[in-house]
Amino acid sequence: MHRHNIAIAGMGLASLATAARLTELGVKGIAVYANGFGGTPYIAAINFVLPDNPYGDSPEKYCSDMLRAGYEIGNRTLVEEMTRRTVDGYELLCRWGVTFAHNEDGSVKLRHVSGHTYPRSLCQTTQLIGEESLKTMLPRLEASGVEIHRNCSVVSLLTDDGKVVGFTVKKGTELSQVYAPVVVAAWGGAGNLLGKSTYPGDICGNTLGMAKMAGAKMVDMEFLEFEPLVILSPPGVEGEPSPTAMLGEGGYLRNIEGERFLLKVRPQGEAGASKSLINQEAWKQVQAGKGAPHGGVYLDLRHVNRKILQSYPWFFNRLMNNGYDPNQQQLEVGPMAHSFSGGICVDCNYASNVQGLYAVGEACGGLHGACRCAGNAASQAVLSGMLCAEGIAKTAQSNLKIVEYPVAYRCDESVRACVLPKLQTIGAKSLGIYRNGLDLKAGLLAVQKIINEQNVARDTFTEQCAQAIVMILAAALNREESRGTHNRVDYPETNPAYEKEFVV
Numbered sequence: 001m002h003r004h005n006i007a008i009a010g011m012g013l014a015s016l017a018t019a020a021r022l023t024e025l026g027v028k029g030i031a032v033y034a035n036g037f038g039g040t041p042y043i044a045a046i047n048f049v050l051p052d053n054p055y056g057d058s059p060e061k062y063c064s065d066m067l068r069a070g071y072e073i074g075n076r077t078l079v080e081e082m083t084r085r086t087v088d089g090y091e092l093l094c095r096w097g098v099t100f101a102h103n104e105d106g107s108v109k110l111r112h113v114s115g116h117t118y119p120r121s122l123c124q125t126t127q128l129i130g131e132e133s134l135k136t137m138l139p140r141l142e143a144s145g146v147e148i149h150r151n152c153s154v155v156s157l158l159t160d161d162g163k164v165v166g167f168t169v170k171k172g173t174e175l176s177q178v179y180a181p182v183v184v185a186a187w188g189g190a191g192n193l194l195g196k197s198t199y200p201g202d203i204c205g206n207t208l209g210m211a212k213m214a215g216a217k218m219v220d221m222e223f224l225e226f227e228p229l230v231i232l233s234p235p236g237v238e239g240e241p242s243p244t245a246m247l248g249e250g251g252y253l254r255n256i257e258g259e260r261f262l263l264k265v266r267p268q269g270e271a272g273a274s275k276s277l278i279n280q281e282a283w284k285q286v287q288a289g290k291g292a293p294h295g296g297v298y299l300d301l302r303h304v305n306r307k308i309l310q311s312y313p314w315f316f317n318r319l320m321n322n323g324y325d326p327n328q329q330q331l332e333v334g335p336m337a338h339s340f341s342g343g344i345c346v347d348c349n350y351a352s353n354v355q356g357l358y359a360v361g362e363a364c365g366g367l368h369g370a371c372r373c374a375g376n377a378a379s380q381a382v383l384s385g386m387l388c389a390e391g392i393a394k395t396a397q398s399n400l401k402i403v404e405y406p407v408a409y410r411c412d413e414s415v416r417a418c419v420l421p422k423l424q425t426i427g428a429k430s431l432g433i434y435r436n437g438l439d440l441k442a443g444l445l446a447v448q449k450i451i452n453e454q455n456v457a458r459d460t461f462t463e464q465c466a467q468a469i470v471m472i473l474a475a476a477l478n479r480e481e482s483r484g485t486h487n488r489v490d491y492p493e494t495n496p497a498y499e500k501e502f503v504v
C-alpha cells in the first residue's frame, strides 16, 4: 500500500509539467506511476508564441487559430487561458532544462506546422523535442523528490462517495493500492483501441473507460484525430508520420497526375493547411481515381533543400536507411489514427466532476474541438499540466483518512483473448476517417450485445475498452454532421451496399 498527496498516472509530457510546476510551488508528496513514456518521445513540434517572434504573432492570434481549426467546438475558456499563458509554458520547460533549436542570428527556430497562420512551432534539430524533454526533466524531478514508479499500470480508479481516493496499480502480476486525495490522469489518449494507429503500445485507450466507470464526465469523444501524412509506402517506412512541417518547408501534395490538388481550395499553398482539410481533399482525389497506388496521395519533397530535410534526422534517416531518398522520390502518404481530442471533461483548473480527480494532456478533452492544430498536443500537455498544478496548489487538499479498499480488479485472460479483438474490429470498422450512421448504429448494437452476452465484466481491462468504444460510437452516431476530423458520409437506408451485418 502506498500513500501520497498527489498521485499522477502517466509519465509523458503532461505528467512531467504537472509534477514540475507542483514542485516549484512547494507541493510535496508527489508520485508518478506509469508503464512507459506514451507519445512523448515522438514529439517533434511544440507550439509557443514568444514575445519577440518576427511575424507579429500573438496569443490572441494563436487562440483564434486554435478555435477556428477546431470548427469553433473547442472550449473557449480553456483555449483562451492556455494561449494566454503560452510564454509561461515555454519558460517552465526552460527552467527544467529543456533546450530548443536556434537560428544563426540567435533567435528561436520556428517551424510552420499544420493549422497555424504563422510559424510558431519550436523544435530540436538533432533529436525529437519530446525525447529531449524526457531526458532533461525526469532526472531533475527525481532529484527534487518526486517518486517515479516505473513499469506500473494503473488498472482502476478508487472512488468513494463521488470522490477519488487513489488507484489500483499492477506491476508484473502484483496488484497494489495507491491512496491519494488528488489523482491526476496523465495517461494519454485512445492508443490502439480502434485498430491500427501511430500510437506506441503503452497507450491502450482503456483509460477512457476507466475514467467513465469512476463517474467522470467525458467530452468530444467522437474526435479521433487522423494524421494526414503517414507514409503508406515504401516498405520499411510505412506508418512513419511525415512532419506536417514539411509542407511549411515547401513540400507539395500531388495526385497521381502530378497536380497540386490543395491549391484549388487553398490558393496560398500547402503550408499551414489544417489536417482535416488535407485529409478531406486527399480523399476526394482518391475517390476521383487520382490517388496513389496504396490509397493515398504523394508528398513531394524532391525540391526541398537537403540540409532542411536533414534537420529532421529521425525522419530523413529512416527514409535513407530504407533506401529512399526524399530528394529523388515522392512519398505516398495517407491518414492514420494518431491522437485523441476527446477525454475527461475539465474546468479551468483541469479538475473533473469527480472530486480530487484531475486530467491533463491527451487524457482531458475539449480543447482542440473537431481538429487539432499540429504541435498543439504537446503545448496543451505542458500548459494543462502547469495550470492543473497551479489549481491543485491553490485548493487546500484535506489529508485523506486512509480507509483500505479491497482490490476490485478482475482478470480473465480467456475473455480478453476472445472478446477484445472482436470489440476492436467493430471499432475499427465503424470509426474510420469516414463514418456513416448505419455502420455506427450497427457497431454500437454489436458492442452492446457483446457486453450483455459475453461476460465482459469478468475482465476489467476488456470491460474498460468496451465502455470506451461504446462512448466513442455513441458520440459519433450523435454527431450527424461532418466536423473536422469526424466525417459523416451517410447513405440512404435503402442503399443495398450498406445492408450488411457486422461479421466479428
Ligand SMILES: Cc1cc2nc3c(=O)[nH]c(=O)nc-3n(C[C@H](O)[C@H](O)[C@H](O)COP(=O)(O)OP(=O)(O)OC[C@H]3O[C@@H](n4cnc5c(N)ncnc54)[C@H](O)[C@@H]3O)c2cc1C
Binding pocket: 009, 010, 011, 012, 013, 014, 015, 033, 034, 035, 036, 037, 038, 039, 040, 041, 042, 043, 044, 045, 046, 152, 153, 154, 155, 186, 187, 188, 189, 198, 199, 200, 202, 203, 204, 207, 241, 338, 339, 360, 361, 362, 363, 374, 375, 376, 377, 378, 379, 381
Ligand atoms: C508518432 C507520434 C508523433 C507525434 N508527434 C507530435 C508532435 O510532433 N507534436 C505534438 O504536439 N504531438 C505529437 N504527437 C501527439 C503527442 O505525442 C501526444 O499528444 C502527447 O505525448 C500527449 O502527452 P501526454 O503526456 O498527455 O500523454 P503521453 O505522452 O502519451 O503519455 C502518457 C503516459 O501515460 C502512461 N500510461 C498510459 N496508460 C497508463 C496506465 N493505464 N497506467 C499507467 N500509465 C499509463 C504512458 O506510459 C505514458 O507515460 C505525436 C504522437 C505520436 C504517436
